[in-house]
């Protein structure tokens with residue numbers, strides 16, 4: 326502000342000087358004319374020369390000053406333009422950074438989730454290996470129990486208490502044997518008998534068996550695609566999966582609940598595949614969903630653990646889902662679960678399509694005929 | 700009566716099986732690992748040899764390998780309850796490939812076991 330005022334004052338002063346110069350020049354000129362007749366005095370000619378010089382000089386300074394002011398104005402304008410541009414860029418960049426931040430945070434969340442999944446997977450595998458070890462020892466111990474109980478049983482009279490007692494021991498030991506078998510099928514799924522066959526017909530067989538096991542109040546529906554889904558699977562094992570999932574679902578149902586089994590093609594992306602320890606690509610997704618009680622979020626991570634059960638003693642052994650896990654793993658797939666308490670649960674079984682591609686080429690017969698007499 | 704060699708590293712299980720066989724009227728010799736079992740059947744002949752698979756010193760597959768070479772006519776029953784490190788059922792399949800006549804998965808019912816032994820003795 327002050328600088329502008331000084332400049333304006335300066336301008337005034339300069340114009341004033343110029344005006345004064347002109348007047349001086351004019352009066353000098355007139356004087357010269359008046360004294361034309363006379364020989365010009367040396368003093369006058371010097372004075373005229375001097376004032377002319379002053380005039381030129383002052384014009385020059387003025388022009389120079391104007392130019393300086395104008396340049397400065399332009400520079401200031403330029404500067405504020407630049408400022409505005411910079412501000413705009415900063416805002417834009419901040420927005421970009423914010424977006425990147427959000428994306429980064431999402432990625433971190435995603436990664437944390439994947440890590441948790443990976444840890445869960447590894448835990449189950451370790452448990453599987455441990456279970457294998459336990460199975461060996463248990464089988465030997467059960468062998469001893471069953472052997473002696475059997476001897477007591479044959480040695481005792483039918484009416485003797487020892488006979489019924491040993492019968493009970495045998496019974497308990499046989500039940501334990503079944504449990505161990507289930508556990509070891511989780512630890513190392515039996516060498517399976519895989520064939521290329523239509524998943525639809527395997528599911529239909531499983532559903533038929535499941536239906537027989539369900540109370541009549543429960544409705545079981547299927548939603549299977551029309552296009553064939555050929556797949557390299559062990560039909561008995563997949564049926565076992567359907568039974569285990571279906572029976573769990575029926576346990577979660579109140580009266581007149583619904584269970585649905587559906588099948589659809591699906592894609593598994595790389596991060597999910599890595600977290601699950603499988604290949605990414607084309608999959609078939611078999612979903613068993615129910616309208617039951619659902620699963621509390623705090624136990625969702627435990628339900629696949631061997632012996633994890635919320636059922637009363639004698640009601641559930643907690644092995645159903647471990648077996649499902651083991652079987653699907655041996656098919657190079659994975660299981661996912663999604664549940665809303667009080668609304669229901671969905672168990673998704675993902676089986677890779679890749680395995681069958683080469684197989685179907687060799688096996689030109691296509692899907693094997695499925696005999697339905699399971 | 701038929702002579703049987705029982706090779707099993709778990710003392711209690713071996714004693715139980717030996718008792719069961721003795722009660723059935725068989726003459727039973729016991730060995731508590733594969734090495735000892737091989738030493739025994741190299742000195743003495745048996746009608747039937749029953750062996751576990753996972754044992755210290757020499758395992759059941761080693762027993763089968765030696766036996767098939769030296770006494771291919773001896774009848775064999777291989778029993779297993781799986782391996783400590785998981786898996787193991789496929790070893791029964793190996794045992795069959797090595798020439799085992801019969802295999803049984805532990806734990807088994809006495810009747811099953813005796814029926815298997817009887818069928819080997821009578822064949």
Ligand SMILES: Nc1ncnc2c1ncn2[C@@H]1O[C@H](COP(=O)(O)OP(=O)(O)OP(=O)(O)O)[C@@H](O)[C@H]1O
Pocket residue numbers: 569573574575577615617618619620628629633634635636640641642643644645646647670
């Ligand atoms: N569809 C479902 N709805 C609600 N809870 C479920 C469902 N499926 C499984 N669960 C929960 O997961 C637990 C573990 O299931 P899992 O099948 O492994 O064992 P289980 O059913 O308890 O016993 P088992 O199957 O050996 O008889 C169940 O006890 C139950 O709490």
Ligand SMILES: [Mg+2]
Pocket residue numbers: 569572573641644645646
């Ligand atoms: Mg269950």
